Amino acid sequence: MSDEQAAMMLRLQQLGLALDDLRIYLDTHLNDSAAIERYNATAEEYHALHQEYSKKFTPLRQDDPSNRANEWAWGMSDFPWDF
Amino acid sequence: MWVYEKKLQYPVKVDSNNPNPRLAKQLISQYGGPDGELAASLRYLNQRFTMPTKNTQALVTDIGTEEMAHLEIIGTLVYKLMKNATKEQIEAAGYDAFVDHGKALFYVDSTGNPWTATYIQAKDDPIADLTEDMAAEQKARATYNHLLDLTDDPGVYDALRFLREREIVHFQRFGEALVQVQENYACKKVFISNAQNAQY
Numbered sequence: 001m002s003d004e005q006a007a008m009m010l011r012l013q014q015l016g017l018a019l020d021d022l023r024i025y026l027d028t029h030l031n032d033s034a035a036i037e038r039y040n041a042t043a044e045e046y047h048a049l050h051q052e053y054s055k056k057f058t059p060l061r062q063d064d065p066s067n068r069a070n071e072w073a074w075g076m077s078d079f080p081w082d083f
Numbered sequence: 084m085w086v087y088e089k090k091l092q093y094p095v096k097v098d099s100n101n102p103n104p105r106l107a108k109q110l111i112s113q114y115g116g117p118d119g120e121l122a123a124s125l126r127y128l129n130q131r132f133t134m135p136t137k138n139t140q141a142l143v144t145d146i147g148t149e150e151m152a153h154l155e156i157i158g159t160l161v162y163k164l165m166k167n168a169t170k171e172q173i174e175a176a177g178y179d180a181f182v183d184h185g186k187a188l189f190y191v192d193s194t195g196n197p198w199t200a201t202y203i204q205a206k207d208d209p210i211a212d213l214t215e216d217m218a219a220e221q222k223a224r225a226t227y228n229h230l231l232d233l234t235d236d237p238g239v240y241d242a243l244r245f246l247r248e249r250e251i252v253h254f255q256r257f258g259e260a261l262v263q264v265q266e267n268y269a270c271k272k273v274f275i276s277n278a279q280n281a282q283y
Binding site for chain 1: 086087088089090091092093094138139141142145146149152155158159162163252253256259260263
């Protein structure tokens with residue numbers, strides 16, 4: 001994994017964890033509008049970076065389009081324990 | 084339905100060129116042991132169907148899903164610590180699971196007992212279930228403390244500290260859900276089907 005890919009993966013992990021944490025906070029604080037705003041902003045940033053990562057490197061999810069026309073990228077990229 | 088992402092929830096920095104079957108054998112308890120991540124995930128995801136409110140259903144769904152990500156982190160730690168282990172290292176560490184599973188992961192505790200559904204519970208009673216969930220988070224936290232005492236591998240230590248922290252956060256969230264469920268009962272806005280039989 002290149003330095004650029006590793007850096008983007010780390011940022012995805014940071015944003016993803018922020019979402020995981022805010023999500024369960026909101027599950028017990030349904031009317032905290034500041035937290036909802038933060039969740040939405042973080043989700044937007046996460047989704048944009050997810051798209052960028054999947055296009056540039058390898059798909060994160062099965063439903064990301066294959067970024068190689070003649071190869072099934074999902075089936076040819078490492079799982080996280082082999083990063 | 085679940086969606087998988089090809090990323091760990093938290094980065095694991097363990098050097099597979101420095102194998103440690105003894106530590107792998109200890110860590111496997113958080114994979115398939117009584118207070119491990121499999122038990123946690125299956126406990127919460129199974130309780131969803133009879134949770135009384137939409138937000139408690141959301142909470143056990145979201146925490147149960149996060150526990151699957153933790154299961155993957157523990158699996159990655161064990162896999163990396165075993166990947167390049169030699170026969171001599173495996174023997175010296177007493178990693179006898181090698182007989183039945185080789186270097187494959189399996190749902191056992193640190194002494195080899197297989198995972199069992201008796202580790203978890205569901206009572207169709209949100210007070211009992213949420214209290215069980217809070218206890219489960221504390222037992223997992225204590226197990227992570229024990230594992231932290233046993234390792235000086237910096238990569239493993241860092242991942243275990245993260246996982247221990249999440250148990251504390253989950254305990255807090257389950258506690259908030261329990262208070263809310265109790266407040267609902269106090270308002271006589273009862274959401275569960277067997278409430279008329281319940282004595283709280």
